[in-house]
Amino acid sequence: MGQLIKLQDYVSRYEQDIFLYPSRFVRLKKQQWDKLHQAWEEGEFPQAVEEPQTQEWFEEEKEPFLHKIKGLLRKGKQESEQEEVVKTEESPFAPTFTHRPTTVDELKRHFLEQLFHFQMKWASTTLAEKTYVNKKYYYDDRLKYFLQRFPDTFLVLYHPIFLLKKAPVEVEPIVITPTDIWCISFLEQEESAVFVGSNDHFWTKRNQKQEEKVLNPLLGLNRTEKIVKQVLKMYEIELPVHKVVLSRNGYIDFPAVPYDIKLIEKRNYEQWFQQMRAHRSPLKHVQLKAAQSLLQYCLTTSVRRVEWASESEQESE
Secondary structure, eight states: OOEEEEETTBOOGGGTOTTTHHHHHHHHHHHHHHHHHHHHHTTOOOOOOOOOSSSGGGOOOOHHHHHHHHHHHTSSOHHHHHHHHHHHOOOOOOOOOSSOOSSHHHHHHHHHHHHHHHHHHHTTBOSSEEOOOOGGGGGOHHHHHHHHHSOTTOEEEESOEEEETTEEEEOOOEEEOSSOEEEEEEOOOSTTOEEEOOSSSEEEEEOSSOEEEEEOHHHHHHHHHHHHHHHHHHTTOOOOEEEEEEOTTSEEEOTTOOTTEEEEOTTTHHHHHHHHHTOOOOOOHHHHHHHHHHHHTBOOBOEEOHHHHHHHHHHHO
16 A cells, blocks of 8 residues: 555655654554454454544544643654654544454455555645645545555655745646656546547547547656756755656557656556566665655645644643
8 A cells, every 4th residue: 555645735644754654554554454454364353333524533642642742842852842742643543343244355455445544644744734734635536546556665746746936736646656766647548549649739639539639648657856956956965767658548549758758558558557566675865865855845835723723822821
């Protein structure tokens, strides 16, 4: 399950400590799955509970702990104590069910769906700040594709917004693996559509009934690659950067495709997908450095969480 380290301009706790949270997520996921799977196999599966009506089942800041942290932050050594906050923060992800799954595949699907919601929490809040999540992302199939179909060590920036020379620039999804960086542009519409590529501003889409123009996906893809490479160069980070036009349900016809563009479509998708899923490398330092450098140039829009805002008001009185 890929890790969502940045969603648009949402505040993300991965921005606080990219060297802590990825490994914590991998460990948390494994612990909870092993515990849940063992209980299911032994017939000791917890009784069905009512499905939560809100997101409260993955809230992590309990009141006593929150007051303790506020007390720490009021002291003088703010930087070191902020690190202590991150290190001692608890993550009580505990999936809940309305019924006992009958198969392990059903169990896994429910587990991954609830873990997806937990990831959205990490990708939109920190201890002190939050961003209001657009509900469309909870139903975004492409976002779920990255987070539910790829290895835990893949770090995903989903349409991040970079702030370059004070101008916001939204780019294509970026996936940072332990060995590579993938800039991916989706080109998907109806089943088995054929996209005819060119170097023009528009490509042609054909199906059995009609022909129409679609925006050339290389425009956004090249912009994304340029930004990624510029940032990596500034920090002297060496990782291969790949550009992919991805059409899982269609075909791409582009005989003169540029040498640095990978066209992944119906005829070769399964091979590429299985190669990506077979990635077994652990998280690497250079990968985390690359993620950290990119996050530093991402725009973040957030508000103070209510409990922190009220605390600040009391201190200013």
